[in-house]
Amino acid sequence: MQYIFDLHKTLLDHNLILVYEGEFTQEITKSILAMAERNMDSSGEESTVKRKVFNVMVECLQNIVKHAGDVQKKNAAIFIVGKLENEYVIVSGNPIETAESEKLKDKLEQINSLDKDGLKSLYKEIIKNTEISDKGGAGLGFVDMARKSGNPLAYDFIDTGDGAQFFCLKASISRL
Amino acid sequence: MEILNLEGTEDTPKIILDKGNGIYEISGRSLPEDSAEFYQPVLDWIEEYAGGPNPSTEFVFKLEYFNTASSKLILDVLSALEDIDGTTIMWYFHEDDEDMEEAGEEFSELVEIPFEFKTY
Incomplete structure (x- = not known):
């Protein structure tokens, strides 16, 4: 049973207030959002910060719902919210096809190279020309996450050894 | 013309489109799993309304949150309203919600319809 204590300690050491691992659906998205909202309400979080955290969480969770099934058909992924002294961190991890990782890397690099006005222009450019995909996305999720968080998006790709990559994404939202 | 009246839920907005009473409003939260499917009845309603609109149409957006x-x-809805003479968009945002204010400004730059900004 040592792992229970270890896990508990890891969560505390990293200030993680919410960790979910498993299948992702719209229903689960709504439950996770409700839990995080209650947590922020009960701790009296600033409404501006609360809205931004909610916003980034939605985009992150709906990304997983739409894409996590691509590799394993099981929507298996992890979603984490951390609450530090100065910021909230919203983290997701899900397996993707290796071929997808290059495309994602380019997209995220482009987004991180842009300042506030650059992101605004990119958002407007995409929304004018986009069509909703078969998966229901508008191709605006990462841009919106970067805009709302006000910080670059951190990311990593970890080789899972079975021809897929584990895509980790972290958005940070400063607390006022 | 039939009234479109949808109750709001935790992930879909409340919608009232009522030509007879001159009420056109989308309010609350919008993060449905399938946004295209959810908004189709709204686009259909506007298309029919465009065939015989009231002299003026004050279309209210009072959103707390919407996903990408x-x-x-929303841009598709605004584009559909663009062709209806006498349309004004009333864009409400919570007084400390700069992101929602900015979102309204961006939409106003993407379509040729007058916007009025109001806080609640």
């Missing part, structure tokens, strides 16, 4: 897939559909 909904933002594309």
Whole structure:
């Protein structure tokens, strides 16, 4: 049973207030959002910060719902919210096809190279020309996450050894 | 013309489109799983309304939150309203919600319809 204590300690050491691992659906998205909202309400979080955290969480969770099934058909992924002294961190991890990782890397690099006005222009450019995909996305999720968080998006790709990559994404939202 | 009246839920907005009483309003939260499917009845309603609109149409958006897939559909709704003479968009935002204010400004730059901004 040592792992229970270890896990508990890891969560505390990293200030993680919410960790979910498993299948992702719209229903689960709504439950996770409700839990995080209650947590922020009960701790009296600033409404501006609360809205931004909610916003980034939605985009992150709906990304997983739409894409996590691509590799394993099981929507298996992890979603984490951390609450530090100065910021909230919203983290997701899900397996993707290796071929997808290059495309994602380019997209995220482009987004991180842009300042506030650059992101605004990119958002407007995409929304004018986009069509909703078969998966229901508008191709605006990462841009919106970067805009709302006000910080670059951190990311990593970890080789899972079975021809897929584990895509980790972290958005940070400063607390006022 | 039939009234479109949808109750709001935790992930879909409340919608009232009522030609007879001159009420056109989308309010609350919009983060449905399938935004295109959710907004289709709204686009259909506007298309029919465009055939015989009231002299003026004050279309109210009073959104607390919307996801990016909904933002594309909101732009589609605004584009559909663009062709209706006498349309004004009343864009409400919570007084400390700069992101919602900015979102309204961006939409106003993407379509040729007058916007009025109001806080609640």
